[in-house]
Amino acid sequence: MSTSRRKFTDEFKADAVQLVVQGQRPIAQVARELEISESSLGYWVKAYRVQHPDPETAPPPTEAARVARLEAEVRRLAEENAFLKIAAAFFAKEQR
Structure with a gap:
């Protein structure tokens, strides 16, 4: 069935x-x-x-704006961190 x-x-x-x-x-x-x-x-x-x-x-608009600002800052810092890792690897190779 x-x-x-x-x-x-x-x-x-x-x-x-x-x-x-x-x-x-x-x-x-x-x-x-x-x-x-x-x-x-x-x-x-x-x-x-x-x-x-x-x-x-829902969080109040001021809280939502604060969260959005902090998330943007986290993204920016992650990008900077990735760039610094690449730069450190580049300079480490160059000194060998």
Whole structure:
């Protein structure tokens, strides 16, 4: 006996996720009502929350700007470190 997998449209998935997110209902309840597995709906909700973080739990803009500045500085320092390693190897060869 082979069972075919059910395919859901993106619109269906979005509607199901909105029932959980906006309706403040548990995933299990919505999954039972729509006759889908809880794990599938859970994955869809998780993906939605990753793509649309809650503004209340997101870091404030000043913190986000600080993190971005620090990440840029880390990238710059890593590039400088790589350059210095190459230069040190070059001068070490030259002295031999």
